[in-house]
Amino acid sequence: MMHQTIRGGGIEAIDDPYLSLRDINKRYGMVEVIPNLNLEVRKGELIALLGPSGCGKTTTLRMIAGLISPTSGTIAVGGRDVTHIAPHGRDMGLVFQSYALFPHMTVAGNVAFGLEMRGLPRAEIAAKVGKALDMVQLGHLSGRKPRELSGGQQQRVALARALVIEPSILLLDEPLSNLDAKLRDEMRAQIRDIQQALGITTVFVTHDQVEALSMCDRIVVMKGGFIEQVGTPHDIYEHPVTPFVASFVGRTNRIKGIGGQDGSIRIGSSTIRAAAPAQKGDVTVMVRPHRVHIDWDLAAAERQTHAANRIPAALFRITFVGDVIQYHFSIDGSEFIVEEATVRSQAGRRPGQTAMLSWSIEDTSVFGAGS
Amino acid sequence: MTVAALDLPIAAPKSSSRAGIATVLLLPIALVNAIGFLLPVLNLAKMSFNEALAGGGIGEAFTTANWTGLLQDQFYLELLVNSVTVSLGITIATLLASYPIALYLHRASGMWRTFLTVLVISPLMTSAVVRTYGWIALLAEQGPVANVIAAMGFQPPRMMFNTTGVVIGLTEILMPYMILSLMAGFGRLDPKIEEAAQTLGATPFKTFWRIVLPLTLPGIALGCLLCFVLAISSFITPKLMGGGRVFLLATEIYDQAIVTLNWPLAATLSMLVLIIFGLALAVYSRVLQMIDQG
Numbered sequence: 001m002m003h004q005t006i007r008g009g010g011i012e013a014i015d016d017p018y019l020s021l022r023d024i025n026k027r028y029g030m031v032e033v034i035p036n037l038n039l040e041v042r043k044g045e046l047i048a049l050l051g052p053s054g055c056g057k058t059t060t061l062r063m064i065a066g067l068i069s070p071t072s073g074t075i076a077v078g079g080r081d082v083t084h085i086a087p088h089g090r091d092m093g094l095v096f097q098s099y100a101l102f103p104h105m106t107v108a109g110n111v112a113f114g115l116e117m118r119g120l121p122r123a124e125i126a127a128k129v130g131k132a133l134d135m136v137q138l139g140h141l142s143g144r145k146p147r148e149l150s151g152g153q154q155q156r157v158a159l160a161r162a163l164v165i166e167p168s169i170l171l172l173d174e175p176l177s178n179l180d181a182k183l184r185d186e187m188r189a190q191i192r193d194i195q196q197a198l199g200i201t202t203v204f205v206t207h208d209q210v211e212a213l214s215m216c217d218r219i220v221v222m223k224g225g226f227i228e229q230v231g232t233p234h235d236i237y238e239h240p241v242t243p244f245v246a247s248f249v250g251r252t253n254r255i256k257g258i259g260g261q262d263g264s265i266r267i268g269s270s271t272i273r274a275a276a277p278a279q280k281g282d283v284t285v286m287v288r289p290h291r292v293h294i295d296w297d298l299a300a301a302e303r304q305t306h307a308a309n310r311i312p313a314a315l316f317r318i319t320f321v322g323d324v325i326q327y328h329f330s331i332d333g334s335e336f337i338v339e340e341a342t343v344r345s346q347a348g349r350r351p352g353q354t355a356m357l358s359w360s361i362e363d364t365s366v367f368g369a370g371s
Numbered sequence: 372m373t374v375a376a377l378d379l380p381i382a383a384p385k386s387s388s389r390a391g392i393a394t395v396l397l398l399p400i401a402l403v404n405a406i407g408f409l410l411p412v413l414n415l416a417k418m419s420f421n422e423a424l425a426g427g428g429i430g431e432a433f434t435t436a437n438w439t440g441l442l443q444d445q446f447y448l449e450l451l452v453n454s455v456t457v458s459l460g461i462t463i464a465t466l467l468a469s470y471p472i473a474l475y476l477h478r479a480s481g482m483w484r485t486f487l488t489v490l491v492i493s494p495l496m497t498s499a500v501v502r503t504y505g506w507i508a509l510l511a512e513q514g515p516v517a518n519v520i521a522a523m524g525f526q527p528p529r530m531m532f533n534t535t536g537v538v539i540g541l542t543e544i545l546m547p548y549m550i551l552s553l554m555a556g557f558g559r560l561d562p563k564i565e566e567a568a569q570t571l572g573a574t575p576f577k578t579f580w581r582i583v584l585p586l587t588l589p590g591i592a593l594g595c596l597l598c599f600v601l602a603i604s605s606f607i608t609p610k611l612m613g614g615g616r617v618f619l620l621a622t623e624i625y626d627q628a629i630v631t632l633n634w635p636l637a638a639t640l641s642m643l644v645l646i647i648f649g650l651a652l653a654v655y656s657r658v659l660q661m662i663d664q665g
Contacts, residue, residue, distance in 0.1 A: 065566075065570055066569075066570075067566050067569070067570070086569070087566070087569040087570050088569045088570070088571075088572050088573055088574050088575075088577075088578075089572075090570070091572070092570055093570065093571075094566075094567065094570040096563050096566075096567060098561075098563055100561065100563040100564045100566065100567040101564075101567075102564060102567070102568070102582060103559055103564075103586070104559075104585045104586060104662075113568070113571050113573070113581070114571035114572055117571055117572035117573050117574075117577060118572055161567075161571065162570075162571075165571060165572065171570075
C-alpha cells in the first residue's frame with residue numbers, strides 16, 4: 001500500500017530544503033509518540049501539520065522550536081544542524097494557541113522583548129515595534145496591557161511579537177482555535193497575507209482541515225505519530241492516498257465493494273471503476289458527496305452511455321442545511337450522501353424515491369478493505 | 372465589614388431577608404472579635420497611657436510618660452531597630468530558602484506535587500517549641516552541625532544563644548508559611564509564557580529575571596508580609612534560642628509584663644508592634660499597587 005512506503009521513508013524529495021527533519025523519533029519512557037518522521041520544507045513555504053489531537057503535530061512543532069528534544073534524529077535549518085541548540089539560540093518565532101503574552105508588559109513591551117534580548121539599540125527597537133504593530137493594525141493599542149485586549153487583538157500581538165524578531169521560521173500552534181468563526185476567517189486571510197508579504201517559512205499546526213486547505217502551500221496529514229500524506233491542498237483533497245486522509249480532509253462516502261480480476265469493483269449488482277485499479281477481494285470505495293450527480297428520471301438515465309460510474313439507489317432521508325441539501329441514499333445497505341446546492345425545484349423530493357447516482361471515475365478512490 | 376453588615380437592617384429594615392440572615396450569621400464572629408480582640412486592644416491602648424506604679428500596679432491617671440520615655444530611651448530605640456532588622460533578615464532568608472522550593476512545587480504535578488506539598492506543610496503540625504528544641508540540639512556547641520564544621524577543619528562559629536541561632540531557627544519555622552504564600556501568588560506563572568520568552572531569545576537567566584520574577588512578585592510580597600509580621604511578633608524561638616541575650620520586641624514585652632510587672636510599658640511596646648504591623652501592611656498594599664500598574 002502506498003502509505004506504507006511513505007511511513008518511515010523519505011517522503012517527497014525537495015531539491016533545496018530549508019527546514020529538514022530527518023529520522024525524528026520521540027518517546028516518553030515506554031510511549032513512542034513519534035516513531036520515525038521525515039519532513040522537508042522549502043524556504044518561504046507555508047506548510048500545515050494537520051491531524052487529530054494526539055497525532056504528534058504539536059510535539060513535532062515543539063521539537064522544531066527546541067522546547068523539547070527528539071529522542072533521536074536531526075533537525076536542520078538552512079543546512080545548519082540545530083538539534084542540540086537551546087530554544088533561545090534557534091531564532092524561531094512561535095505563536096502559541098493560548099498566545100502566552102507577558103501579562104506584566106504592555107503590548108509594545110511584549111513585541112519589544114525579543115529585540116531587547118538581541119541587544120538592539122533603543123531607537124531601533126522602537127521603530128521595529130511600531131512597524132510590527134502597524135502590520136497587525138494594533139499601533140493605537142501599544143500602551144495597553146494584554147488583559148485589556150480582545151482575543152483577536154491578543155492573537156495579533158502574539159503574531160507581531162513572533163514576527164518582529166525576523167525569525168528564520170515562523171511556528172504557529174493552532175493560532176486560530178480560540179477565536180470565533182468570523183474572526184477566524186479574517187485572521188486566516190491576514191496571516192496568509194503577512195506570510196506571503198514577508199516570504200517567511202512557516203509551519204502551521206492545526207486540526208482544522210479548512211484552515212490547512214485554505215492557507216497552506218502544502219499539507220502534512222498526520223495520524224498516530226506517522227505522516228499519512230504530504231501534498232498540496234489540491235493533491236490531498238483530490239488524491240488522498242489513505243482512507244484516513246480521504247475521510248479526515250473533506251467529507252466522503254464509504255461503501256464496501258469487491259475488487260474483480262480486471263480492476264473493476266462490484267457493489268451489489270452494479271460494477272464501477274476507480275481512478276486506480278482496485279485490488280482483488282474486499283475493498284472500500286470513497287466518493288465525495290458533492291461530486292455525485294442525481295438523475296431522478298431512471299429511464300432517461302439508463303439511456304445515457306457516457307463513461308461514468310452509475311448505481312441506482314433509494315432515497316430514505318433529506319436534510320436541508322440551507323445553502324446545501326443532503327440526500328441520504330441507501331446503496332447495498334450502506335448510507336450514501338449526495339449533496340447539492342439548493343434550488344427551489346428540490347422541494348418536491350420525497351423519501352422512498354429511487355434515483356440513478358452517477359459520478360466520474362476520477363472522483364472514485366479505492367482502498368484495501370483492511371484500511 | 373462586620374459593622375456594615377450589622378448596620379444594614381437599621382438602614383434598610385425592609386430591604387430583604389438576606390441582610391437579616393447575613394446579620395445573624397455574622398453576629399457570632401463579630402461578637403467573638405469584639406470581645407476577644409477589639410476590646411483587649413482598646414484596653415491595651417488605654418493602658419499605654421496609664422501610669423506604672425511600683426509593685427505592678429496600674430495608675431488611673433492619664434500620662435504620656437510611657438511613650439515619651441520609650442522614644443527617649445536609647446535601649447528601646449535600639450530594640451526597635453534591632454527587631455525590625457532581624458525580622459527583615461529572617462524574612463529575606465526565608466524567601467531565599469523557600470522560593471526555589473515553591474517554584475519547584477508549582478511546576479510539579481499529580482501525586483508527586485501532593486506528596487511534596489504535604490511534606491512542606493507537615494512541620495506546621497509540630498509545635499514551634501518542639502522544633503526550636505530540635506534546633507537547639509542541632510546547633511549546640513558540641514552539636515552535630517558544629518561537629519561537621521569542625522570535621523571540615525573550620526572553627527565552628529557560635530550558633531546558639533545569639534542572633535544567628537534566632538535567625539536560623541525562625542527561618543526554618545517560617546518556611547512553610549512562605550512557601551504556601553508564594554505558591555498562592557504564582558497563579559500568573561504559566562509555563563507557556565516562559566517558553567515564549569525562550570523562543571524570543573531569552574536565556575534561562577533572562578527568562579527568570581524578566582518573566583518569572585516579575586510574575587511571582589505578588590506571591591513574594593504576600594510571603595514577605597506574612598513572614599515579617601510572624602517574625603517580629605515571634606516569642607518562643609527568640610526566647611529559647613536567644614538565651615536571654617537577644618533582645619527583640621516580643622521578648623521585651625514578655626519581660627516587662629511577666630518579670631518587671633510594668634504592664635503600661637508592655638502595653639506601649641505592644642502598641643508599637645501594632646503600629647509596625649500597620650506600616651508593613653501599608654507597604655504591602657503599595658507594592659501590590661505598583662505590581663498591578665507596573
